[in-house]
Amino acid sequence: MTFINSSSPVAVVTGGARGIGLAIGQWFLAHGHRVVLLDIDGDTLSKTNATLNDPEHVLAVLCDVSNPQQVQAAVQKVTGAFGRVDALVNNAGVAVFKPIAETSFEEWRHVLGTNLDGAFLCTQAFAPVMRKTGGGSIVNIASISGLRASTLRVAYGTSKAALIHLTKQQAVELGHVGIRVNAIAPGPVDTEMAKLVHSVAIRSDYYDAIPLNRYGTTEEIASVAGFLCSSAASFVTGQVLAVDGGFDAAGVGLPTLRKRDAA
Structure with missing residues (x-):
């Protein structure tokens, strides 16, 4: 497929077929970017691409970000279609919720392969493309689980x-070539995955522990990712921003204190 040559910026979003990744892609589209959605789920990616129905501004690429060869092939497709990359959001992620003793090494490697190796490989592959046009911004989608330990989340x-x-590490090493790198640590977000794995009781527990007393939305995460990739954050790099309704800041006893305050 041949795309119209344009100087408008290009954003690459991994895990972009649904949830937070799709919301981030839509934010970029709404702010004048051409967007590349990378995803391992071919069926969902095709459906999303058909729904967006914007071949001039959207490129959907099937890619397993934990596979170096597929990442390199994706880079070739992106540069061939759009010629540049200005923003990269490493959002692709998987999870296994099991106790330490029940988590197999294969499950451990699967989670780290996607969540950690994927961000390493994609940044390593796309950073040289960014450098050719003077730099850019990278946002890694981490998690509040990377800041505080929780049950069943060893991997x-x-x-x-x-x-x-x-x-x-990426921020320190890439800053001199004009590439900023930051991370977002979302708290619980209302995604389809969360609806599947969070029971009513679990959601109630989270509401009690989060000062804003609710889950975040995919649009709220997307707007922060967009900010970090924008010129408004031009002097921000190497930072981790918890977008969690105050979850990370809250200590024990919060539910009791809230009940007393409401009395």
Whole structure:
């Protein structure tokens, strides 16, 4: 497919076929970017691409971000179609919710392969493309689970904690070529995945622990990612921003204190 040559900026979003990734892609589209959606789920990616129905501004690429060869092939498709990359959002992620003793090494590697290796590989592959046009911005989607430990998240939480440090390494090493790198650590977000795995009781527990007393929305995460990729954040790099309704800031006893305050 041949795309119209344009100087408008290009944003690449991994895990872009649904949820937070799709919301981020839509934010970029609404703010004048051409958008590349990378995803391993071919069926969902095709449906999303058909729904967006904007071949001049949207490129959908099937890609397993944990596979170096597929990442390199994706870079070739992106540069061939759009010629440049100005923003990269490493959003692709998977999770296994099991106790430590029940988490297999294969499950451990699967989670780290996507959540950590994927961000490493995509940044390594797309940064040279950014550099050719003077730099850009990279946002890694981490998690509040990378800042505070939680049950059943030995692989997921560890991968996100490592991603946060990778963000700082990338920021330090890429800053001199004009590439800023930051991370977002979302708290609970109202996605289809959350609706499947969070029971009513679990949601109630989260509401009690979050000062804003609700889940975040995909649009709220997207707007922060967009800000970090914009000129408004031109002196921001190497940072981790918790977008969590105050979850990370809250200590024990918050539900009781809230009840007393409401009395």
